[in-house]
Structures are given as C-alpha cells and as structure tokens.
Amino acid sequence: MKKISLLFVLIFALLFFLVGCNFSSDGKLNSYTLDCHYDSASHTLSGKEEVVFYNDYDNAIDELKFFLYPNSFNEGKEAVSDSYFNRAYPTGEESFGDITIESVFCNGESLPYSINDEGSILTTSLVSEIYPDETVTVEIAFTVNLANINHRLGYGENTVNFGNFYPILCVYENGFVLNSFASNGDPFYSEVANYDVTLSFDDSFTLASTGDVVSESIDNGVKTVKISALKVRDFAFTLSENFEVVSSSVGDITVNYFYYDEENFEENLLVACEAMEYFSDLFGEYPYKTINVAKTNFCFGGMEYPNLVFISDEVADAVTYKYVIVHELAHQWWYSLVGNNEYTEAWLDESLTEYSTALFFEEYEKYGMKYTDIIDGALNSYQLFVSTYESILGDIDESMNRNLGEFSTEPEYVNCVYTKGVLMFDSIRDTLGDNKFFKCLKNYFEDYAYKISTQNDIIQSFSKSAHMDLTNFFLAWLNGEVVLGN
Ligand SMILES: [Zn+2]
Numbered sequence: 422m423k424k425i426s427l428l429f430v431l432i433f434a435l436l437f438f439l440v441g442c443n444f445s446s447d448g449k450l451n452s453y454t455l456d457c458h459y460d461s462a463s464h465t466l467s468g469k470e471e472v473v474f475y476n477d478y479d480n481a482i483d484e485l486k487f488f489l490y491p492n493s494f495n496e497g498k499e500a501v502s503d504s505y506f507n508r509a510y511p512t513g514e515e516s517f518g519d520i521t522i523e524s525v526f527c528n529g530e531s532l533p534y535s536i537n538d539e540g541s542i543l544t545t546s547l548v549s550e551i552y553p554d555e556t557v558t559v560e561i562a563f564t565v566n567l568a569n570i571n572h573r574l575g576y577g578e579n580t581v582n583f584g585n586f587y588p589i590l591c592v593y594e595n596g597f598v599l600n601s602f603a604s605n606g607d608p609f610y611s612e613v614a615n616y617d618v619t620l621s622f623d624d625s626f627t628l629a630s631t632g633d634v635v636s637e638s639i640d641n642g643v644k645t646v647k648i649s650a651l652k653v654r655d656f657a658f659t660l661s662e663n664f665e666v667v668s669s670s671v672g673d674i675t676v677n678y679f680y681y682d683e684e685n686f687e688e689n690l691l692v693a694c695e696a697m698e699y700f701s702d703l704f705g706e707y708p709y710k711t712i713n714v715a716k717t718n719f720c721f722g723g724m725e726y727p728n729l730v731f732i733s734d735e736v737a738d739a740v741t742y743k744y745v746i747v748h749e750l751a752h753q754w755w756y757s758l759v760g761n762n763e764y765t766e767a768w769l770d771e772s773l774t775e776y777s778t779a780l781f782f783e784e785y786e787k788y789g790m791k792y793t794d795i796i797d798g799a800l801n802s803y804q805l806f807v808s809t810y811e812s813i814l815g816d817i818d819e820s821m822n823r824n825l826g827e828f829s830t831e832p833e834y835v836n837c838v839y840t841k842g843v844l845m846f847d848s849i850r851d852t853l854g855d856n857k858f859f860k861c862l863k864n865y866f867e868d869y870a871y872k873i874s875t876q877n878d879i880i881q882s883f884s885k886s887a888h889m890d891l892t893n894f895f896l897a898w899l900n901g902e903v904v905l906g907n
Pocket of ligand 1: 423
C-alpha cells in the first residue's frame with residue numbers, strides 16, 4: 422500500500438522463464454476454486470470456495486485456519502485511523518461490513534468450525550489428520566456484506582472493491598500464523614496458490630481482477646466471467662459501471678488501465694508500461710500475462726494485489742498519481758512475487774517498494790522528480806518527524822521492524838517504514854556501489870520469487886551477493902540505532 426504523507430506531497434508538489442506464462446499446475450500448491458455472485462442492490466457477495474490444502478510440512482495437521490479480513494469492518498472495529506475517516510466514508514457516516522460463514526464441508530460431511538472473538542480467524546477441525554504430502558479439500562460457503570467505504574473492500578461512488586474478501590488460508594510455520602486486524606499498513610500474509618474463479622454480477626459493470634479472463638457470457642442481464650490465476654499470492658477484483666479501459670503491451674505483458682473522470686489516461690498508461698519494463702529489467706521478469714491498473718474509490722494512495730493495483734481517485738496531483746502507480750507496480754515484485762508477513766515485517770516489502778519507486782524516477786527524470794530530491798526529501802521528512810515527536814514525547818521508538826500493532830501513530834508507521842526505508846536502501850547502495858547493489862536485488866528476487874522472505878533472509882541474501890556480512894548494517898537501521906538527526 423502507499424500512504425501519501427502530507428509532508429511527502431508537499432516535498433514533491435523468472436526464475437520461471439516460462440514464455441507465455443505456461444504455468445503448470447504445481448500439485449504442491451494450495452488451490453482455491455471460487456464461485457461468487459455480487460448483488461449490487463444489497464451490496465452483498467455470496468460465495469462458495471473449495472480449498473485444496475496440501476500438507477507441505479513435516480507433521481500431521483488436524484485443523485485449518487483462515488483469515489477473515491471482511492470482519493475488520495464490523496461495528497466497533499477501527500477500519501481506518503481518525504485521520505482517514507473523512508476520506509474513507511463517502512457519506513460522512515460510519516458504515517459496517519462483515520463476513521458470515523454459512524457452512525464448512527469436507528467430503529460431503531459438515532465440519533465443525535469456530536471464529537475467534539476478534540472475528541479474524543476461522544478454524545475448522547478436520548475429520549482426520551492430514552499427513553505430509555497429503556491433501557484435503559474443504560468447501561466453505563460465505564456471505565460478505567460490504568460497507569459503504571472507500572477501502573480495499575467496500576463500495577464507493579464509482580467502484581465496488583473486493584480486496585481480501587474471501588476466507589484465505591493462514592500460512593503454516595510450526596502452526597498457523599494468526600495475524601490481527603490493523604487499521605495501518607496491510608495486515609496480510611499468504612502463500613502463492615492456484616485460483617480458478619467464477620464471478621457473476623450485473624452486466625452494467627466492468628471488471629478488473631487478478632488473473633486472466635478465460636470466458637465471459639451474459640444471460641438475462643447477468644455477466645459471468647471465468648478467470649484463471651496461477652501461482653498468485655491472493656485474488657482480488659474491482660467493479661465499476663463507469664470504467665473506461667486503455668491497453669498497451671510490454672513484451673508479452675498486456676497492461677490495462679481502468680479509469681473514470683480523467684483526461685490523463687494516456688500518460689498514466691504510459692508510466693505503468695514504463696514501470697513494468699523497468700522493474701522487469703532491473704529485478705527479474707514479470708511472469709504473468711496481464712497487469713491491471715485500476716483507479717478506485719480508495720482512501721489511501723493505492724493498494725497492491727497480484728496482477729491488479731488500486732490507485733486512489735483522491736490523488737489529485739498528476740505527478741503524485743504517477744508516483745502511486747509506480748509504487749504499487751513495484752509491489753508486484755516485493756509482496757506479490759517475493760512474499761513476506763506484512764503484519765510482522767511490513768518494512769520488508771514497503772521499504773523496498775518505496776526505494777524501487779525512487780529508482781524508477783531516477784531513470785525517468787522526465788517526470789520531474791530527481792533521485793537526489795527524493796532522498797533529500799525523505800531525510801528532511803524523517804528529521805522533521807523525529808524532532809516533532811521528540812519534542813512532544815521525549816524519547817521515541819525509531820525501529821522499523823515492529824509489527825503493525827506496535828506503531829502508535831500513522832506518521833510513526835509511515836516515517837519508520839517508508840521514509841526511513843528509502844534512506845536505508847540508499848545507504849546500502851552507497852556502501853556497496855551500483856554493480857553490487859543491483860546484483861543483490863536481482864539475486865534476492867530470483868531466490869525468493871513465489872516464496873516467503875524474512876528479515877533474516879534478505880540480510881543473508883544481500884550479504885551473500887555482496888560478499889560482505891551486512892547483518893550489523895541492516896540491524897542498526899532496523900533496530901532504530903542509526904541516527905538521522907539534524
Ligand atoms: Zn506499498
């Protein structure tokens with residue numbers, strides 16, 4: 422995600438080289454078959470999902486756990502922090518949403534299930550243990566009620582956003598990892614899986630989604646679209662009755678830009694194409710056929726999903742809008758392909774994504790943002806944050822590697838994770854020199870594409886590529902020991 426801090430806006434007023442992306446269905450990946458209908462009159466989505474879980478671990482597993490993000494819009498939950506309230510709720514009134522689990526079945530047998538107090542985790546007990554290398558298929562029926570909110574999940578004036586809308590398997594690491602909701606950052610963590618999706622909705626809507634459309638039909642005013650998305654970390658979509666679409670291509674990749682109320686669409690499509698080409702050259706090939714960039718009703722700057730990014734229609738400044746497009750597209754490499762626990766280690770994808778964005782504008786100076794200005798701007802922002810917060814709070818925590826729940830304010834999160842992240846990677850580049858630094862990025866991407874990386878993994882990967890132990894270097898930044906004062 423890209424949070425546009427006010428200061429920032431002011432400062433800037435394959436590894437799998439499968440040509441044509443012929444991914445074979447890897448039997449070791451989990452798979453989701455989703456069949457969902459959106460009823461625009463009631464703003465509800467009724468869905469069924471069949472999840473095939475593959476036990477790729479060393480021990481038997483007797484239950485499955487799923488993350489239920491739609492319940493973060495329940496009454497009493499903080500869907501957005503106070504500073505985003507007005508941008509989030511189009512009517513100025515709070516609005517609520519949720520997910521109801523209708524049933525859970527396995528082999529025709531109803532399974533017992535429970536949901537924790539927070540509403541974030543669905544647990545289903547399995548009839549028998551699943552041993553290593555075995556699979557189990559679970560069918561879940563659910564209903565999602567959308568809030569009237571400009572958010573990842575919700576309906577606004579122009580778009581209906583479906584980010585993180587279905588029960589998604591928690592990642593297993595000696596037990597399922599259970600993240601909490603958080604109004605800051607992206608509290609998500611998932612593994613790459615194969616998706617077979619059928620969506621139906623009023624035929625007045627245009628769809629932008631993860632994956633590739635396989636077929637489309639219209640019957641009695643209802644459009645049904647079948648989508649295949651292989652080896653992706655998540656599945657999301659957005660609908661609009663106002664979308665117009667322009668397309669171009671970069672090599673084998675089709676780049677689509679979905680927009681409304683806009684004159685700059687050609688320029689925004691161009692910057693998306695340039696970003697896809699630049700990052701593919703710099704980090705490693707984008708291995709999918711399609712990337713969809715969609716303008717949406719969204720209270721933050723933008724949001725990333727595999728093959729799909731949301732760009733907020735509230736970003737008024739043309740250059741900042743391009744900045745957000747580039748940032749969200751860089752996430753295709755950092756978050757989507759190279760995965761991480763975005764709740765416990767948000768810096769891992771956000772710092773690298775924000776720095777990758779600076780690299781793009783270094784290459785494309787025609788957009789009027791100089792690399793040195795971005796770095797200087799980041800330093801000024803960070804110093805201002807430190808001096809302001811120190812004068813109010815005394816000592817402040819400057820560490821970057823905290824979980825989302827441990828950042829006390831939005832500016833603290835943005836400055837420690839995004840702004841300082843840019844400065845950290847600039848400093849690593851300065852230390853290593855361009856050749857070594859860019860080799861580190863390429864090797865890191867190659868080693869972790871489709872996998873999950875951690876703080877330790879990136880440190881080890883960079884150290885190996887640089888032939889230099891960078892542990893203390895990284896830790897000094899991450900633990901907040903590097904002083905960036907005036
Ligand atoms: Zn981001």
